Amino acid sequence: MTKITVAKGDGIGPEIMDATLEIIKAAGAKIEIDEIEVGEKVYLAGNTAGIAAESWDIIRRNKIFLKAPITTPQGGGYKSLNVTTRKFLGLYSNVRPCMSLHPFIKTKHPIMDIVIVRENEEDLYAGIEHQQTDEVVQCLKLISRPGCEKIVRYAFEYAKQQNRKKVTCFTKDNIMKQSDGLFHQVFDEIAKEYPEIENEHWIIDIGAAKMADTPEAFDVIVMPNLYGDVLSDVAAQITGSVGLAGSANIGEECSMFEAIHGSAPRRAGQNLANPSGLLQGAIMMLNHIGQTEVAEKVQNAWLKTIEEGIHTYDIYKEGVSKQKVGTKEFAQAVIANLGNKPAILKSVSYANNSSLNLPKYKRRPAAKKDLVGVDVFVHWGSLDPNELAEKVKKIETANVKLSMITNRGIKVWPDGFKETFCTDHWRCRFKPTEGTEINKAGIIELLQNAINENIDTIKTENLYSFDGKAAYSLGQGQ
Numbered sequence: 001m002t003k004i005t006v007a008k009g010d011g012i013g014p015e016i017m018d019a020t021l022e023i024i025k026a027a028g029a030k031i032e033i034d035e036i037e038v039g040e041k042v043y044l045a046g047n048t049a050g051i052a053a054e055s056w057d058i059i060r061r062n063k064i065f066l067k068a069p070i071t072t073p074q075g076g077g078y079k080s081l082n083v084t085t086r087k088f089l090g091l092y093s094n095v096r097p098c099m100s101l102h103p104f105i106k107t108k109h110p111i112m113d114i115v116i117v118r119e120n121e122e123d124l125y126a127g128i129e130h131q132q133t134d135e136v137v138q139c140l141k142l143i144s145r146p147g148c149e150k151i152v153r154y155a156f157e158y159a160k161q162q163n164r165k166k167v168t169c170f171t172k173d174n175i176m177k178q179s180d181g182l183f184h185q186v187f188d189e190i191a192k193e194y195p196e197i198e199n200e201h202w203i204i205d206i207g208a209a210k211m212a213d214t215p216e217a218f219d220v221i222v223m224p225n226l227y228g229d230v231l232s233d234v235a236a237q238i239t240g241s242v243g244l245a246g247s248a249n250i251g252e253e254c255s256m257f258e259a260i261h262g263s264a265p266r267r268a269g270q271n272l273a274n275p276s277g278l279l280q281g282a283i284m285m286l287n288h289i290g291q292t293e294v295a296e297k298v299q300n301a302w303l304k305t306i307e308e309g310i311h312t313y314d315i316y317k318e319g320v321s322k323q324k325v326g327t328k329e330f331a332q333a334v335i336a337n338l339g340n341k342p343a344i345l346k347s348v349s350y351a352n353n354s355s356l357n358l359p360k361y362k363r364r365p366a367a368k369k370d371l372v373g374v375d376v377f378v379h380w381g382s383l384d385p386n387e388l389a390e391k392v393k394k395i396e397t398a399n400v401k402l403s404m405i406t407n408r409g410i411k412v413w414p415d416g417f418k419e420t421f422c423t424d425h426w427r428c429r430f431k432p433t434e435g436t437e438i439n440k441a442g443i444i445e446l447l448q449n450a451i452n453e454n455i456d457t458i459k460t461e462n463l464y465s466f467d468g469k470a471a472y473s474l475g476q477g478q
């Protein structure tokens with residue numbers, strides 16, 4: 001018996017959760033349920049996190065969380081409970097299988113069976129944003145080596161367990177050479193440990209286009225958080241309906257299972273919603289807790305029901321479907337099929353499908369880190385870079401000199417183009433002269449000089465080399 005935390009959520013949540021639990025219990029799932037309240041009611045009672053402190057205790061104690069979709073009220077500073085849960089519990093891996101069920105569910109892509117493995121904790125979702133000048137705001141994109149190693153290893157271990165042939169990586173490292181570059185580099189390093197699995201890398205733009213057009217060319221795809229968020233919805237939708245896909249959020253200790261869709265409030269309380277997405281989440285949960293036989297039985301019964309043409313409104317198509325049913329009737333049809341296997345769709349076998357045991361992340365020894373310069377960011381309203389260079393040169397120290405100014409990343413001094421559009425947000429790069437060094441006191445001296453010259457510095461970024469290798473981007477055009 002495994003104790004799990006269950007939240008029935010909002011909108012269609014309670015109906016699809018009741019249907020899901022009824023099916024898995026009928027299939028023999030050995031689970032004991034601890035129910036908690038999350039979502040709209042909790043938000044509207046004044047808790048901006050959408051969850052009470054006691055509920056966190058229950059989730060952390062049970063470690064396994066099956067969650068129905070919740071409604072996040074618009075405005076009012078309400079925080080997304082999904083993002084908070086993933087980060088608080090360290091659920092670094094988001095796994096979303098997206099499979100076509102042709103010819104029983106209408107899709108433009110009859111041969112499609114891909115799994116998107118999305119990094120779940122970092123990237124632009126660190127949510128660290130600042131306005132620095134009248135015209136410019138920034139959002140920090142944080143990519144870490146542990147984050148990359150954990151998710152890429154998860155993708156390869158998942159592929160190995162599921163007998164999948166290829167892992168593809170999507171990044172935009174032709175532009176983001178440091179951040180996406182690290183993700184790609186780690187992918188190449190870890191891929192070498194799995195010679196039996198094919199690996200490839202695509203630049204995300206053409207990769208996404210290819211996936212939407214020819215999904216049969218892909219198998220497992222691993223990617224950073226934002227790309228994975230967008231592309232997993234695309235992938236689910238092109239199999240026929242977002243209502244069909246489930247997702248697993250896996251961490252080293254805890255995990256959360258859900259449907260990928262939201263609470264569809266307009267469909268609530270009418271016995272209309274398709275419980276399949278949450279059921280797929282629950283099947284991943286059963287595999288994760290080692291109840292693989294039950295998971296297999298439920299999945300085969302579900303495939304058989306889809307094959308029989310017993311469909312909820314969202315996937316019902318005249319001529320393809322046989323019977324339009326509500327949430328409850330769909331659940332009863334799946335229960336009636338427990339023990340059956342699909343005849344045309346491929347039945348599943350989950351014999352070796354229990355949770356993946358990944359090694360704990362091992363920190364590497366620290367590299368030799370040297371300060372080699374500093375970028376001083378300046379808020380300055382006039383638009384002539386040459387004028388700014390004259391002004392900023394006044395803050396140079398005996399050995400630390402202005403080497404470049406960029407605006408939104410593009411070099412505008414020296415030798416800028418008059419056509420380049422400039423904002424009020426400038427990066428002034430300072431480097432020590434040949435044969436000399438810069439230290440932190442030198443940076444403070446620069447900043448003190450800037451105060452004396454009435455220059456509005458908004459932030460600094462130190463330039464480092466790691467083991468002798470420059471670890472910062474050049475100015476575009478430099």
Ligand code: NAD
Nearest residue numbers: 068069070071072243260261262263264265273274275314
């Ligand atoms: P949604 O996914 O709830 O609904 C979009 C449309 O898809 C619905 O109108 C409905 O026609 C269809 N649909 C979705 N699930 C279905 C199902 N199981 N059966 C049949 N049809 C289904 O997206 P939305 O309308 O943008 O969001 C509604 C609310 O859900 C918002 O408050 C949003 O914040 C929240 N949301 C929650 C989660 C989550 O808890 N994981 C995820 C996404 C959105």
